[in-house]
Amino acid sequence: MLKLDNKKLLHIIRYAPVIVVTLFAIAVNIIAIEDNQSMAQYSIENLRAELLNTQREKIREQVRYVIRKVRTERFLSEAKLKDHAKQRVYEAYHVAHYIYNSNQGKPKAEIVHLITDALRPLHFFNERGYFFIFTQQGISVMNGLRPELEGTSILDLQDSRGTYFIRNFIKKFEHSQEGFYQWWFQKPGQSNQQDFQKIGFAKTFEPYHWYIGTGEYVTAFENALKKEILEWISEYEYGEGGYFFIIDKQGTLLAHHYNDFLGPELTVGKKIDDSLRQQILAQVRNGGGYIRYQKPLTVDGKISLEQVSYVTEIKGWDWIVGTGFYSQVYEKYLSSQAHQLSQYKKQSLAKLSTLGIVSILLLIVVSLYVSHLIARRFNTFQQRIVDDVNELENSKDKMEFMALHDALTGLPNRLSLQKKIQESINLSKKHGTHAAIMFVDLDDFKHINDLHGHATGDQLLCSISRQFESVLEETDLVARFGGDEFIFCCADLQGTDEAREKAEIIRRLFDEQFVIGGKILSVGCSIGISMYPDDSDDPAALIRKADIVLYHSKAIKKGQILFYDQHINEQVQLDLNIHHELQRALINQEFSVCYQPQIEANRHRLVSVEALIRWNNPRLGNVPPAKFIETAEETGLIHDIGLFVFRRACEEIYRLSPNGHNAVQLSVNVSPTQLVTPHFPEQLAEICSEIGIHTHRITLEITENILINKLETAIPILNQLRVHGFGISLDDFGTGYSSLSYINNLPLTEIKIDRCFIDRMLNNQQSNMLVKMIIGIGKFSGMTVVAEGVETQEQYEQLIEYHCDLVQGFYFDRPLTFEQLTHRYKNYYSAYVNNFPYSY
Ligand code: C2E
Ligand code: CA
Ligand code: CA
Numbered sequence: 001m002l003k004l005d006n007k008k009l010l011h012i013i014r015y016a017p018v019i020v021v022t023l024f025a026i027a028v029n030i031i032a033i034e035d036n037q038s039m040a041q042y043s044i045e046n047l048r049a050e051l052l053n054t055q056r057e058k059i060r061e062q063v064r065y066v067i068r069k070v071r072t073e074r075f076l077s078e079a080k081l082k083d084h085a086k087q088r089v090y091e092a093y094h095v096a097h098y099i100y101n102s103n104q105g106k107p108k109a110e111i112v113h114l115i116t117d118a119l120r121p122l123h124f125f126n127e128r129g130y131f132f133i134f135t136q137q138g139i140s141v142m143n144g145l146r147p148e149l150e151g152t153s154i155l156d157l158q159d160s161r162g163t164y165f166i167r168n169f170i171k172k173f174e175h176s177q178e179g180f181y182q183w184w185f186q187k188p189g190q191s192n193q194q195d196f197q198k199i200g201f202a203k204t205f206e207p208y209h210w211y212i213g214t215g216e217y218v219t220a221f222e223n224a225l226k227k228e229i230l231e232w233i234s235e236y237e238y239g240e241g242g243y244f245f246i247i248d249k250q251g252t253l254l255a256h257h258y259n260d261f262l263g264p265e266l267t268v269g270k271k272i273d274d275s276l277r278q279q280i281l282a283q284v285r286n287g288g289g290y291i292r293y294q295k296p297l298t299v300d301g302k303i304s305l306e307q308v309s310y311v312t313e314i315k316g317w318d319w320i321v322g323t324g325f326y327s328q329v330y331e332k333y334l335s336s337q338a339h340q341l342s343q344y345k346k347q348s349l350a351k352l353s354t355l356g357i358v359s360i361l362l363l364i365v366v367s368l369y370v371s372h373l374i375a376r377r378f379n380t381f382q383q384r385i386v387d388d389v390n391e392l393e394n395s396k397d398k399m400e401f402m403a404l405h406d407a408l409t410g411l412p413n414r415l416s417l418q419k420k421i422q423e424s425i426n427l428s429k430k431h432g433t434h435a436a437i438m439f440v441d442l443d444d445f446k447h448i449n450d451l452h453g454h455a456t457g458d459q460l461l462c463s464i465s466r467q468f469e470s471v472l473e474e475t476d477l478v479a480r481f482g483g484d485e486f487i488f489c490c491a492d493l494q495g496t497d498e499a500r501e502k503a504e505i506i507r508r509l510f511d512e513q514f515v516i517g518g519k520i521l522s523v524g525c526s527i528g529i530s531m532y533p534d535d536s537d538d539p540a541a542l543i544r545k546a547d548i549v550l551y552h553s554k555a556i557k558k559g560q561i562l563f564y565d566q567h568i569n570e571q572v573q574l575d576l577n578i579h580h581e582l583q584r585a586l587i588n589q590e591f592s593v594c595y596q597p598q599i600e601a602n603r604h605r606l607v608s609v610e611a612l613i614r615w616n617n618p619r620l621g622n623v624p625p626a627k628f629i630e631t632a633e634e635t636g637l638i639h640d641i642g643l644f645v646f647r648r649a650c651e652e653i654y655r656l657s658p659n660g661h662n663a664v665q666l667s668v669n670v671s672p673t674q675l676v677t678p679h680f681p682e683q684l685a686e687i688c689s690e691i692g693i694h695t696h697r698i699t700l701e702i703t704e705n706i707l708i709n710k711l712e713t714a715i716p717i718l719n720q721l722r723v724h725g726f727g728i729s730l731d732d733f734g735t736g737y738s739s740l741s742y743i744n745n746l747p748l749t750e751i752k753i754d755r756c757f758i759d760r761m762l763n764n765q766q767s768n769m770l771v772k773m774i775i776g777i778g779k780f781s782g783m784t785v786v787a788e789g790v791e792t793q794e795q796y797e798q799l800i801e802y803h804c805d806l807v808q809g810f811y812f813d814r815p816l817t818f819e820q821l822t823h824r825y826k827n828y829y830s831a832y833v834n835n836f837p838y839s840y
Contacts, residue, residue, distance in 0.1 A: 014375040021367040029356030044338050059310040059323045066321050070314050077225045082180055085201040085214050092119050092131045092212050093203050100207050116142035125216050136209045138166055159183040160195035178203040230255040244323045251277035280311045284320055288312030406480040408458055409465035417479040421539035424491035425532050431492055435532040436499035438488040439546035443524040443558040445484035459516045467509045503527050503561045526553050530564040548572040578628050581617050586640055590617050593648045594815035598806045601799055608665035611649035612815045633673050642674040647687050652818045654693040667699045676713055681720040695725030699750055703731045704742055722747045743781050751778045755789025762794055775802045
C-alpha cells in the first residue's frame, strides 16, 4: 500500500477536492453543452414533425369545414325547398277556399270545376312545380302535370322504387291535416333510368276531404346549390396559400382556387392524372385521408412541388373535396427556423460556456477555500496531536523520572541504581580500573525523627543529599536506597585507597552540624564498601556486600568505614542465618533449657539454679545465647522465647523440687523488651499458678545497662513483679556506669557480680576491692549477693571470706541439662556439704 506521510496527506486534502470538483464541473458543463446541442437538433426535428402534423391537422380541419358547410347548405336548401312547397300549397289552399266560400250555393261540381281550373294552370319552381288534388279515397281530382289521371284512382300508383306512395300518403295523413312527404320519380322526358328524389307538401281541404299538394325534385334545388358551392370553393382561400379543389369520382376537376403561384396547369372540366385519382379514391374509400404527390408547376411538368393533400367524399353528391399544402412552404419556414435556432444555439453555447467557466472558477474558489479550511483544521488537529504526544512524552518522562528518582531528595532511587552501577562497572572495566559501592547509613537517625519530628528528619535528609551531591565527581553518583540509607557509586578508581579517601570525604561532611529550621543537628554515618572487581562484578551482589559490611560495622561500632572481606562476610552471613533460622526455631522445638547450679557459699549447698537457654539448630548446630538473644530481641521473638524458657524452667524445677522450705530456687533471665511487655508480671504469675510453683521461689535476672533508658517504665513493672512475689536480680553488676545508684532506686532482691570482676579478682587489687565492696553494699542493703563465673577454688574461698551468699560457675557446675541436674540433685544433694568440690 502507498505510504502517505502527513505532508503528502495534507497536500491531498488541500488539492484533491479542488481537482475533483474542477473535473466534475468541466464534465457537467460539457454534458450540458452537448445536451443543449442535441436538444436544438431534436427541437428542429420536432418542429418539422409538429409542423407537418399541424399542417395535416389544419387541412383536414379545413376539409371538414367544407364538408360541414356543404351539409349545412344542403340542409338549408332542403328547408327552403320545403318552405316553398308549403307556401305554394297554402296559397292553393286559400285559392280553393276563396272559390269555395265565394260560390256557396252553387253545385259542388261547379265549384270543383272552378277550383281545379284555377289551380291547374299554376306552375312554379321554374315551371317544374304544379298542384295536384286527390280525395281521401285515392281518386285524382286534379293533376297539373298529368290531367289524364283526373277522375281515376291513383291508389295503385308506384314511384320509381316500387313504393305505393299514394297509399302511404293517405295512411300518414289519417290523423294530421298537413305534412311533408317524399318519393322517388323519374323525370319526365328523361330516358335514363336514374330516379330523383321528390319532396312534397299536402294539406287537407276539409270541405271536400281533398288533399291539395305539390312536389319538387330535390336535385333541381341541389344543382343550384352545387353551383353556388363550386363558385364559393373557387373563391375560397385560407391561411397562406390554402385552397380547395373538388373533383368528381371520375377525376374531373369541378372547382379549384387558382392563383398565380400554382400556375395554369389545371383547369375546371379537365381530368386529373389517373394514378393520382386512384390514390385519392383509395383514401376516400377509407373515409378520407392524406395523399402526397408531386404537383407540376409547369404544363410540361418540368418544375413540380411536393404537395400534401387531405381528401374526403361529400356523400350523396359524388364529389371529392380536398385541400393541401406545399411542403416547400413549411420547409422554407423550417430552414428559417433552423437558421434562427443555430444562431440561438451559438448564442446559448457562448452563454453556457461563460456560465460553465464562471461556475468552474466559482467551484474552484469555493473548494479551494473549503480545502484550505479542512487543511487548516487538519493542521490544527495534527498540531494538537503533536502537542498531546509531546505532553504524553513529557508526562512519560516525568513518570520515568519519578519512577527512577526519590520523591523526597530528588536523588536517583534504588530502581535506577542498579543500572547506574552497571554503567560504572562497564566504564571501569573499559579502563581497567576499580569501582566502589559505598553503603552509607546515618547513625541514630531514628532519634532525630523521634526528637524533632519527621518533617525535620525529611529536611535533614534533603540537606544531606545536597551535601552528598556537592562532593560528587564526574564519574560518581549517589542514590537514596531507602530511609536513612544512601549508596555512592564511584567509578574509575585506582584501588581501595582512593575509595577510602572518597569515603573519608563523605564522612567528613558530617563533622559539620546541620541547621534545619533553626535547630542545630548533629548526625554521623557508617559506611560499608564493596569493590569492583575484587568483590563482584554484579551490581546486586556489590550492593548486598556493601550492606553486609555496613551491618557489621554498625554492630561493632558506629561511625566506621569498613571494606568488605571474607571474614566479615562469614560473620554477617552467620548473623543472617541466625536471623533466618530463628524464625521457626520455637515451632521446630529446637530450644531447650539448661540449669547452672548456684551454691550457698558457706554451706556448700545447692540452693538455686539459673535457667539458660540452649538452641540446637540442624544447620547451625549449637548456637550460644550471646549470638542469638540480641537478634531475638530485635525481631521481637524474645517474647515467645522468653515465655518458653520461663514455663519450661518452672515446670522442670517444680518437678525436681516441689514447693517447700528447702525447695530449689530458680533464676530466669529476662530481656528488657520482655519486661516492658504489657501485663508481663501477670503473665508470669499466671504461668506459675498454672504450674503450681510459688513465685517467691523465682528470681528474675535483669541487666543494668538495659535499664538506662527505661528506668521510669521499668520501676513500676519491677514493683509489680515484686508484688507477685518474684525476686529481682541485677545481672552483670558492675559493668554499667550507675550500678550503685540502682541499688537504692530499684526494688532489687539480689545482685549478681559480673564474671569479669571474679575473673580478675585475684590478680587485680582494684577488682578485688570492688568485689568486696559490692558484697558489702549488697548485704548492707539486705540483698542476696551472687558471684558468677567462679572457676577456681581460690576464687571461691575468697568469696566465702567476703561473705558472698551464692556462688555460680564452672568450678561447681557447667550449665546442666534437666536430666543431668536431676541426677546431680538426687545423688549428690549433700555432696556439696561434705565432699566438695564434686568432680564429674
Ligand atoms: P548470663 O546471664 O551472665 O549467664 C551466665 C553465662 O555465664 C552463661 O553463659 C554461662 O554458661 C556462663 N558461665 C557460667 N559459669 C561460668 C564460668 O565459670 N566461666 C565462664 N567463662 N562462663 C560461665 P551462656 O549460657 O552462654 O549465656 C550467656 C548469656 O545469655 C547470659 O549471660 C544471658 O545474658 C543470656 N541468656 C542465657 N539464657 C537466657 C535466657 O533464657 N533468657 C535471656 N534473656 N537471656 C539468656
Ligand atoms: Ca544471668
Ligand atoms: Ca551474668
